[in-house]
Amino acid sequence: MSHIDEGSLHAYLDGAATERERQEIAAHVAGCVECRKRLDRAASLSSRAAELLAELEPRSAQPPSWREIEERASARGGGAARRRLVRPSIAWAASIALAFGVGWLSSSYWAQLPAGPDALSPNNESRITGQDANEAQLQVRTSSEEDAVRTSAARPATEPEPPAVAASRGGATEGAPPPAAAPLEVSVPRRERAGELDDARAEPIVLPALAEQAATDRVAAAPAKARADEPALEREAALEKREQPAVRPEQVRIPIAEMLAQYEEPRDGAEEGAGTKFFAVQPEDAAVWLGSQLRTLPELHLKRVELGPGSAIPGGRAGLPAVKLIYADAAGSEIVLIQQLLGSAAPDEAPELSAATSAANSYRWTDGRYLLILQGSISADSLRALADRVR
Amino acid sequence: MDLSQIYREHYRSLVRFLYRRIGDQARAEDLAQEAFVRAIEHQPARPRAWLFTVAANLARDEGRRASVRRRHLTLLKAEAEARPPEPGPEVALERRETVLRVQAALSRLAERDREALLLWEEGFNYDEIAEVLGLSRGSIGTTLGRARTRLAAAYEELEHKGSGEDVAY
Numbered sequence: 001m002s003h004i005d006e007g008s009l010h011a012y013l014d015g016a017a018t019e020r021e022r023q024e025i026a027a028h029v030a031g032c033v034e035c036r037k038r039l040d041r042a043a044s045l046s047s048r049a050a051e052l053l054a055e056l057e058p059r060s061a062q063p064p065s066w067r068e069i070e071e072r073a074s075a076r077g078g079g080a081a082r083r084r085l086v087r088p089s090i091a092w093a094a095s096i097a098l099a100f101g102v103g104w105l106s107s108s109y110w111a112q113l114p115a116g117p118d119a120l121s122p123n124n125e126s127r128i129t130g131q132d133a134n135e136a137q138l139q140v141r142t143s144s145e146e147d148a149v150r151t152s153a154a155r156p157a158t159e160p161e162p163p164a165v166a167a168s169r170g171g172a173t174e175g176a177p178p179p180a181a182a183p184l185e186v187s188v189p190r191r192e193r194a195g196e197l198d199d200a201r202a203e204p205i206v207l208p209a210l211a212e213q214a215a216t217d218r219v220a221a222a223p224a225k226a227r228a229d230e231p232a233l234e235r236e237a238a239l240e241k242r243e244q245p246a247v248r249p250e251q252v253r254i255p256i257a258e259m260l261a262q263y264e265e266p267r268d269g270a271e272e273g274a275g276t277k278f279f280a281v282q283p284e285d286a287a288v289w290l291g292s293q294l295r296t297l298p299e300l301h302l303k304r305v306e307l308g309p310g311s312a313i314p315g316g317r318a319g320l321p322a323v324k325l326i327y328a329d330a331a332g333s334e335i336v337l338i339q340q341l342l343g344s345a346a347p348d349e350a351p352e353l354s355a356a357t358s359a360a361n362s363y364r365w366t367d368g369r370y371l372l373i374l375q376g377s378i379s380a381d382s383l384r385a386l387a388d389r390v391r
Numbered sequence: 392m393d394l395s396q397i398y399r400e401h402y403r404s405l406v407r408f409l410y411r412r413i414g415d416q417a418r419a420e421d422l423a424q425e426a427f428v429r430a431i432e433h434q435p436a437r438p439r440a441w442l443f444t445v446a447a448n449l450a451r452d453e454g455r456r457a458s459v460r461r462r463h464l465t466l467l468k469a470e471a472e473a474r475p476p477e478p479g480p481e482v483a484l485e486r487r488e489t490v491l492r493v494q495a496a497l498s499r500l501a502e503r504d505r506e507a508l509l510l511w512e513e514g515f516n517y518d519e520i521a522e523v524l525g526l527s528r529g530s531i532g533t534t535l536g537r538a539r540t541r542l543a544a545a546y547e548e549l550e551h552k553g554s555g556e557d558v559a560y
Contacts, residue, residue: 007533016517049539058410066395073431
């Protein structure tokens with residue numbers, strides 16, 4: 001006599017057997033001691049598995065409203081719908097038009113270059129010198145011109161031209177100085193770009209309302225009150241020396257001094273303290289704001305990167321941006337690596353390692369140019385070990 | 392069926408399924424919301440099964456990043472052993488160890504077995520589990536039986552050893 005197989009026993013217990021199977025199993029078990037034992041064991045295993053899994057109960061958290069989910073889908077779906085509406089024929093036409101545009105711009109560019117020995121006449125000397133000195137910038141500017149053309153074509157006729165684009169175009173075509181103010185600004189990708197990503201793990205870029213306003217206004221020059229902040233000026237000077245990335249039409253440019261000044265001013269009703277002023281950014285943008293390559297914990301899983309004011313971190317320097325790298329350990333606990341580039345103004349002090357006890361342990365140390373803080377709900381020893389792994 | 396109603400009724404279930412699958416609540420919530428966003432875009436005919444299928448796929452992608460976390464867990468283990476028990480929170484510490492042990496035991500299961508078990512615990516019947524996992528209905532009982540047996544055995548073994556181990560989702 002054959003016994004009941006394991007799968008059928010579990011299906012019987014789970015109520016998934018058909019009526020006929022159920023009757024057959026019941027009849028068999030009634031007369032088979034071995035299968036009865038196996039059935040008891042299967043029932044025990046079933047309840048034990050449920051009991052164990054019940055230990056893995058997530059904390060109760062308020063889910064976002066359905067409207068928020070719909071808005072996210074709408075933001076992404078709108079882009080997808082637009083992409084679907086672009087027919088191949090239109091795409092081809094756009095490509096050809098773009099090719100002509102690039103050709104025309106290239107010819108304009110080459111027409112401005114000196115053509116042979118005549119170009120070395122005294123009248124042209126200053127212009128040639130400027131071109132030699134800014135050769136790389138000219139190449140970038142040509143790319144910016146193409147972007148500006150595309151931006152203008154896509155923009156409604158009534159919409160004013162952004163000052164940054166106008167400055168870029170003027171500098172390239174009318175011999176005006178290169179966009180000297182540009183190094184004072186940092187490009188921050190617009191939030192809509194993140195919404196187009198299919199990757200579910202891509203953290204959206206969340207700019208605070210003040211930053212959005214600054215982006216909308218597109219203020220080319222920082223206000224004088226922000227420039228009075230000495231550390232901010234030093235940061236601007238440092239950024240001036242950096243290679244200026246080409247500006248894409250999807251980007252907005254936000255004066256760094258104004259941004260920082262706004263960060264340092266507490267908003268009405270906003271709670272003071274760490275975390276209240278930080279917002280998520282892409283790592284590459286955080287590095288630009290920090291003014292240096294990010295210090296990281298390469299062995300941990302990076303959840304997100306946040307940017308905020310130095311005044312919001314313990315011992316941080318006001319007027320300089322600080323960056324938080326939020327990692328997750330296997331248990332889901334967060335480990336936060338905060339960093340601030342103090343630059344040449346940093347006190348020349350020996351590396352310092354100190355522990356603070358609060359809800360989460362925290363290590364803070366400096367190495368002359370960097371302020372680094374490691375926070376997490378793990379022991380001081382683990383934090384110390386992690387601190388050694390910061391690269 | 393109205394997706395907003397599905398959201399109200401099954402969001403927490405989806406988060407729990409993902410949390411048990413990947414062990415990170417914040418990520419579980421992110422992925423659950425992502426699944427619903429995609430459901431709005433695709434308007435599936437059978438949204439509940441569709442959502443859990445998408446969630447399972449997202450969890451598998453998430454699992455590919457688990458090796459990084461696994462390396463870190465070695466450090467956490469050392470930390471857990473070195474951490475002096477504070478007065479009072481023995482219960483919390485014991486519970487945390489239990490959670491880690493269950494996660495480790497769950498990670499020892501084959502992917503299909505694990506997902507079948509988690510779907511069953513979320514109230515899926517055999518037909519629905521078969522649909523989500525692309526298995527025949529007749530194999531679900533065997534799959535669940537194997538999953539339950541291995542989960543219980545793995546947990547007992549880890550409990551006997553007295554510690555958790557690296558979680559490999």
